[in-house]
Amino acid sequence: MSDSIRAENLSVIYRPRGSRRLLRQYLQDRLTGRQAAGFYALHDVSFTVPRGEGLAVVGANGAGKSTLLAVLAGLLAPDSGCVAVDGRLSTLMELGSGFHPDLTGWENLRLYGAILGMSRSELRERAEQIVEFAELQGYMDQPLRTFSSGMVLRLAFSVAVHAQGDVILVDEILAVGDAAFQRKCHRRLRALREQGATLVCVSHVSAMLESLCSRGIWLHHGRLVQSGPYQEVAAAFTAFINGENRHLWDALPDAPVRTPG
Numbered sequence: 001m002s003d004s005i006r007a008e009n010l011s012v013i014y015r016p017r018g019s020r021r022l023l024r025q026y027l028q029d030r031l032t033g034r035q036a037a038g039f040y041a042l043h044d045v046s047f048t049v050p051r052g053e054g055l056a057v058v059g060a061n062g063a064g065k066s067t068l069l070a071v072l073a074g075l076l077a078p079d080s081g082c083v084a085v086d087g088r089l090s091t092l093m094e095l096g097s098g099f100h101p102d103l104t105g106w107e108n109l110r111l112y113g114a115i116l117g118m119s120r121s122e123l124r125e126r127a128e129q130i131v132e133f134a135e136l137q138g139y140m141d142q143p144l145r146t147f148s149s150g151m152v153l154r155l156a157f158s159v160a161v162h163a164q165g166d167v168i169l170v171d172e173i174l175a176v177g178d179a180a181f182q183r184k185c186h187r188r189l190r191a192l193r194e195q196g197a198t199l200v201c202v203s204h205v206s207a208m209l210e211s212l213c214s215r216g217i218w219l220h221h222g223r224l225v226q227s228g229p230y231q232e233v234a235a236a237f238t239a240f241i242n243g244e245n246r247h248l249w250d251a252l253p254d255a256p257v258r259t260p261g
């Protein structure tokens with residue numbers, strides 16, 4: 001089976017911007033090629049996801065999960081390493097960030113669909129389905145600022161799951177929306193996976209990951225601590241939260257969090 005995602009030695013460094021460096025220091029650093037000290041949001045992370053599989057990304061707050069998804073989505077260039085994603089991407093992250101409050105529901109639907117790579121004819125074909133899935137019939141002629149925040153997210157989710165991505169990146173989005181809509185979103189993601197899509201899911205809700213993902217990776221301070229079958233990775237991570245398994249983190253070869261200044 002071929003890989004749908006291949007990430008090799010990914011590192012992302014965040015450097016403080018506009019910090020208190022003097023101009024003289026700044027110029028010196030530029031001339032000597034030295035960089036301001038930063039920290040690794042991701043450090044040397046490698047993994048692959050076979051086509052049609054679901055990968056869960058687990059880890060504590062600040063572990064680097066969203067950073068990893070941003071790199072996979074091509075929104076953030078890694079400082080080193082590389083990533084290859086095969087097929088059309090559809091991202092369910094920061095849902096609705098392409099929306100405009102003064103445009104109507106319909107206009108936003110078309111705009112967001114275009115951002116997600118849908119052609120005009122695909123949009124025409126699927127517009128009714130998108131609105132029906134979002135349960136927003138009767139609202140779409142109104143400007144988006146009149147929608148409740150849950151309604152905005154329904155629209156964004158619905159457009160994204162109708163974009164027919166081969167690879168779907170999901171970052172902690174099912175926490176929004178009411179319980180009935182959450183279940184519906186969940187079912188839809190499962191169906192997409194069963195139809196052959198590759199999923200990468202970030203969530204703190206293990207029930208959702210369990211039903212969507214067969215494999216898992218656990219990040220801690222930007223490092224890959226463990227990868228393997230989802231159940232094993234989830235168990236190791238849970239034990240770590242409960243104060244066990246520290247040896248797994250301690251055993252990583254040189255685990256710098258800060259970069260040299």
Ligand SMILES: Nc1ncnc2c1ncn2[C@@H]1O[C@H](COP(=O)(O)OP(=O)(O)OP(=O)(O)O)[C@@H](O)[C@H]1O
Nearest residue numbers: 014015040041059060061062063064065066067068
């Ligand atoms: N734009 C940024 N500039 C500087 N630092 C950032 C930026 N975005 C994230 N970080 C830092 O990078 C680290 C990883 O952040 P990230 O958002 O990837 O974590 P996460 O695993 O998604 O956490 P959460 O579970 O809270 O969503 C954190 O320490 C965070 O403070």
Ligand SMILES: [Mg+2]
Nearest residue numbers: 065066067172
């Ligand atoms: Mg995050």
